[in-house]
Amino acid sequence: GDSVTQMEGPVTLSEEAFLTINCTYTATGYPSLFWYVQYPGEGLQLLLKATKADDKGSNKGFEATYRKETTSFHLEKGSVQVSDSAVYFCALRNTMDSNYQLIWGAGTKLIIKP
Amino acid sequence: DTAVSQTPKYLVTQMGNDKSIKCEQNLGHDTMYWYKQDSKKFLKIMFSYNNKELIINETVPNRFSPKSPDKAHLNLHINSLELGDSAVYFCASSQGLAGSTDTQYFGPGTRLTVL
Numbered sequence: 001g002d003s004v005t006q007m008e009g010p011v012t013l014s015e016e017a018f019l020t021i022n023c024t025y026t027a028t029g030y031p032s033l034f035w036y037v038q039y040p041g042e043g044l045q046l047l048l049k050a051t052k053a054d055d056k057g058s059n060k061g062f063e064a065t066y067r068k069e070t071t072s073f074h075l076e077k078g079s080v081q082v083s084d085s086a087v088y089f090c091a092l093r094n095t096m097d098s099n100y101q102l103i104w105g106a107g108t109k110l111i112i113k114p
Numbered sequence: 115d116t117a118v119s120q121t122p123k124y125l126v127t128q129m130g131n132d133k134s135i136k137c138e139q140n141l142g143h144d145t146m147y148w149y150k151q152d153s154k155k156f157l158k159i160m161f162s163y164n165n166k167e168l169i170i171n172e173t174v175p176n177r178f179s180p181k182s183p184d185k186a187h188l189n190l191h192i193n194s195l196e197l198g199d200s201a202v203y204f205c206a207s208s209q210g211l212a213g214s215t216d217t218q219y220f221g222p223g224t225r226l227t228v229l
Contacts, residue, residue, distance in 0.1 A: 034217075038155075041222075042222055042223075043118070043204055043206075043220030043221050043222045043223050044157075044204070044206075044218075044220040045220065046217045046218070046219075049217070087155050089157065093216070101159060101162070101170055102159070102218060104156075104157045104158075104159075106154070106155070106156050107155040107156065107157065109155065
């Protein structure tokens with residue numbers, strides 16, 4: 001079945017460091033890909049998404065490119081801030097799934113130190 | 115103003131009790147979901163309703179029973195609570211099933227602790 005694999009956390013970085021959180025997927029067909037973020041004590045929010053190969057999603061300085069050849073959707077940010085500390089979830093939705101269910105990665109906790 | 119709201123935010127109860135968590139969305143969405151997030155932050159879908167009809171029912175003990183009185187509400191009733199039910203439960207909604215790019219909007223979560 002479809003699945004999403006994220007790098008294990010926590011990932012600890014200093015402020016202004018470059019961030020990469022890896023995400024790879026397994027799916028039939030052409031899924032849409034998402035990154036959600038969960039700030040401490042809150043629900044998940046959509047951060048960015050991409051719906052087809054080579055699309056780049058971007059928001060709040062974060063970017064991720066849908067790479068079909070490597071089945072990846074890695075999240076990047078050039079200069080992180082303390083306020084980026086959160087748990088990040090990679091997810092996919094497969095158009096071949098009649099329920100359009102989101103398949104979630106396990107989440108990666110990001111800790112940014114001042 | 116809140117798009118997806120859940121009550122209560124915290125719930126502490128004894129094993130064996132029955133409890134309910136309520137969810138409401140004011141976005142006009144057709145589809146609502148319940149997720150369970152365990153202590154390791156792993157997110158697992160439990161149920162999904164579209165226009166008050168159950169469409170996803172993952173392997174969840176039948177002690178858990180969702181109820182959707184209308185498409186803006188999806189409540190979760192849990193019977194005979196067990197220690198392993200302790201988790202954060204998130205409600206979410208999305209416009210519908212028609213689009214694969216549909217964004218899900220999440221509530222703030224209900225932290226359930228079973229003693």
